[in-house]
Amino acid sequence: AQAMLAGEVHLGLVGPTHVINAVAAGSDMVMIMGNQNKVRYQLVAHPSIKRAEDLKGKTFGIGASMAGLASLAAVMALDHLGLNPRRDKITLLPTGAEPSRLAALKGGTTQATVIAPEISKAAIAEGYPVLVDMAKLNIPFQASGLAVMRKPLRAEPVMVDRVGRALTDSVRFIVNPGNKNIVVPSMMKNLRITDRARAEEVYSDLVEDLPHSICPTVPGVRSIAKLMAEFGINPKAAQVKVEDVVDLTLCKRWGGEAR
Structure with a gap:
């Protein structure tokens, strides 16, 4: 650009x-x-997160730039859940590309992130829940x-x-x-x-x-x-x-x- x-x-x-x-x-x-x-991202959370309200006060892993696709998808997914990072004190932490975001989630640095289905498969198998599957929502x-x-x-x-x-x-x-x-x-x-x-x-x-x-x-x-x-x-x-x-x-x- x-x-x-x-x-x-x-x-x-x-x-x-x-x-x-x-x-x-x-x-x-x-x-x-x-x-x-x-957008095909899934909002994947730490196993301790059972519902949307549990994300309040937590740290959410986003892409390297706030204007990037992953970051926009993150705020869109949160908006769908009725959450607002400012109001609900959700920290949006830039953690980079999908492998880095998944590593931060598994390492406990973040409690949620957005990743593509092909990346999230392993995490889901380990008990990490999907709170939002954006591909199924048909969000503009x-x-x-x-x-x-x-x-x-x-x-x-x-x-x-x-x-x-x-x-x-x-x-x-x-x-x-x-x-x-x-x-x-x-x-x-x-x-x-x-x-x-x-x-x-x-x-x-x-x-x-x-x-x-x-x-x-x-x-x-x-x-x-x-x-x-x-x-x-x-x-x-x-x-x-x-x-x-x-x-x-x-x-x-x-x-x-x-x-």
Whole structure:
């Protein structure tokens, strides 16, 4: 996002917080495509935590940045449970990526965190409860998407159109079951995965994560802006208009539906 603001690159795959922050600061950045329109995290707690109320006064492990996907998912999960970190004295402790967050939970540094289902399996087997499974809640969310500055969007529409169509076609190719035997070996090569079974799991997760619609979800962006304002990530987010953050014109031209 910083490279886009500096004019070093024209487009980028970024989280909506970056676009919302840019627009709130007066920039003309806009999200034109969504490549992950939901969140699959589970709120996993220490075995001593039996219900939502038990999280009051406890420490919650989040990602390295308060504006990151895991951190937003954390406050969204807490909000779903009727909890507010400030009011309920829940400490949001930056603990890094998922392996680090899980280690902090098991080590007792934190009493809850959000992690993906494939990471949480072992913890659940050891008695760590899942208080919220966000994938099952269908909570409006925009995890990431293709963003562009409006100036190159106007000056180089053909370039932007080609990039968008290429990304759209790639999503459709990946989610097509008939292409699985092409996609999985490609993933094994490029991600350096040697175990075919593990590669198949990664493929299944990827297909699950990729959007049914390539358009950014307006309710998802709106809910993130609301959370950013409420939880002090950026108080100015409350004044940002969603129509200034997302533009659905091009994604609708590219077909809208990815599958």
